[in-house]
Amino acid sequence: MKKSNEEKRVVIYCRESRDDYGENYERIETQRDLLVKYCKGHGYTNIVDVIMDDDKSGTDFSRFDDIRNRAKNKEIDVIVFKNSARLGRNQKEALDFVEYLEEQGVEIIFEDEQYNEEMFGLYAWFNERRARDDSKNIRRNLRHKIEEGDLLVKAIYGYNKNGKQLVVNEETAPVVQEIFELYSKDWGYQKIATYLNKKGIPTPSQSRGFTNAKQSANWKAQHIVRILDDRRYIGDYVGGRTEKLSFKSKKTIVKPQDEWTILENHHEPIIDKELFEKVQKIRKKRKKESDKYNNGFKFVDVENNLYSGLLYCGRCGTPMYKRKGTSGTRKRPDSYLCKKYSNEGAIKEDIRENYGCTPHRIRIEYLDQIVNAYIDNLISNPEFKSFVMDNVKAISINKQTLEKDLNKSKQTLEKWEKQFKQVYEDKLNDLIPEFIYKDKKQELEKKIQNEKEKLEEIQSKFNSLNKLEDKEDLIFKAIEDIKQNGLTKEELSRLFDKIVVFDKNEITKEEKDLYNLNDMMYNELYENGGLAFHLKFMYPQTITNRWM
Incomplete structure (x- = not known):
């Protein structure tokens, strides 16, 4: 009605x-x-x-x-x-x-x-x-x-905004000066960041009380890079560097430098031009050397990155990132490193609890060998096939039971809803008094709500079993494709939820249960370090020493 x-x-x-x-x-x-x-x-x-x-x-x-x-x-x-x-x-x-x-x-x-x-x-x-x-x-x-010199943005670190003008912040400006001085004395980005963390200097977001300050609780190399790169510290105003992609989009793009608006001597400088130019020359020289030897610590190889999103550090839980190898006198093989170690450096409890990590470095050539050996072990292991087939059988039986419960619950819900409509129509046609209608309405609403919750729970279980059943098929298909075509990112993602890299004496009893490890596997991983493979469904994991 x-x-x-x-x-x-x-x-x-x-x-x-x-x-x-x-x-x-x-x-x-x-x-x-x-x-x-x-x-x-x-x-x-x-x-x-x-x-x-x-x-x-x-x-x-x-x-x-x-x-x-x-x-x-x-x-x-x-x-x-x-x-x-x-x-x-x-x-x-x-x-x-x-x-x-x-x-x-x-x-x-x-x-x-x-x-x-x-x-x-x-x-x-x-x-x-x-x-x-x-x-x-x-x-x-x-x-x-911008061309008139009006300030339209927030003040950068080291300054406050007073009306349309930038004025020097007496607390943070000395930090900016020290950053430039240290870099001019051959300090690196990460070394300066670690030094500031050790001194307990608030980060730019913390100093201004930003809501996302917790996300920037420590100085990082990128903070130092941004400050050293900003010519506003010599008193120049730089505007119009970015613009929105279109009026429909929130994304911004960086415009070519010749389209920026630069006004010299716009506000009081924190850094003199001589020091600023000296720092830029040092940065340019270091970049050339880095390009020449191809050995920059941050040089990440984005191509052929098979394990991106799959490989995790066993100590801090952050993803591992691929570090491209180098050749020449400072030869370094392709490998994966802990991202937290990359950002913060070594463990320093005097700076903050849980500050830093260890490299958890693993060579890619070894990683490929271990993963292939693990897959070979799965294929040749009769227990694995038996485990999967038992799972498939159990899933099929459970699905049949749930399907019956699902149909029954739908029928019950339909019955209560029909009764509810009938009671409402009886009330409109004055066939039942108001007090009976209210009681019946309340009773039926409760039954309908309970049945809906029951139906939703059954449906959720049914959908989960469908996903598990699909995973069984996908796992066999992924293994077959890997053996025919070699390791690919797509097949690895179909096979594994994640692969965790542990150092010696690092894995805990809680993680033993989490990764479904037996005593022998756990002891090997604790004593030697290695990899824990987490498949798309729970199966006793094989552990291989990561140094082979």
Whole structure:
């Protein structure tokens, strides 16, 4: 039976976007009050939510993810906007969103214009053109302000922002000066970062109380690189270095240097030009040497990176990264290293608990041999085949049982829902008194909710068994492909969840249980170090000493 306006569950959606100068053409609270008044005037009294997206771009449709889920779960009947522009300014996304709501049976209402399904595509096109024109005007105004020397960004480390000017921060400016001085004395990026950590100097994000300060709790080499690379420290203002990819996108791109706006002697310098130029010459010289010998510590080989996302450090749990080898007098083979060790260096408990790690270095030539040996062991091991076949048989039996339970639960749910509808119709036709209707309604709602939860639990178990069954097939297929075509990233990902690299005396009793290791495997790994292979399903793992 069709719901009346009073019964429909209504969501009011308000959106207001500010331009880059913080201007706001209409208070979002005014928009909300207007829509609440409209709903009450048209009988939509069951307002279940008011969403206020203040300062949100009309081209970003991820803001509707929650509404999509609620529509899918049949939690809303109507959504009210001020107009089509408040919905969004991206034609394709707007059309897709409206189509999705209609498929879910959600009614769309615009307060100051008639919603017309046939005409909505045209409205969306006009709104997108408006967003494009607004974006161009904003960029033009930004460019003008940059050229006039107006500061449009946050102050960099070492400075504070006072109105439109950069003023020296007396606490952090000496840190910037020390960084330049140390680098000019042949200190490296990581050595300077470790030195600052040991002194307990707050990082740039910590010093300004950023919300993500915990993510930058330690100085890293990249912090030092950014500071040494920034000519704003000699008093020059550099603007317009980046721009958005398009008015629809949040992604930014770095513009060519000849398109930057550079204003010399814009503010008080922290570093004199002579020291800045000296540092740049040293950096340029070191880069040439690094390129010549191809031995930079950070030189990561992104090609043929078979184990990316699969190989993890056994001590700290961070991923391992591939370090390309070198030739010549300082020959170094291709290998994988712990990423935390790369970022922070060796373990230094005097700086912070859990600071740093050990390299956990493993040569790729050895890693390939170990992985191939492990796969050969799986194929030749009759226990492995027996284990998988028993799993397949057990999964099949469990699926049959769950399928029966699933059908039974669906039938029960359908029965309760029919009874609920019948009780509601009896109430509308005055066949039952109000107090009986309320009791029955409450009783049936509880039964329906319980049955839905039961059905969801059964369905989840059934889906899990389907995934396990698929994994059995994928594992055999992956092994077959590897033996025919050699190791590939795709097949390794189908076979393993992860591979963990342990040093000697590192693996714990808890990890023994986690990786399903027997006593012999655990003792070998504890005494010698090695690899723990975690397959896509639980199976006793084979351990091989990583040094072969």
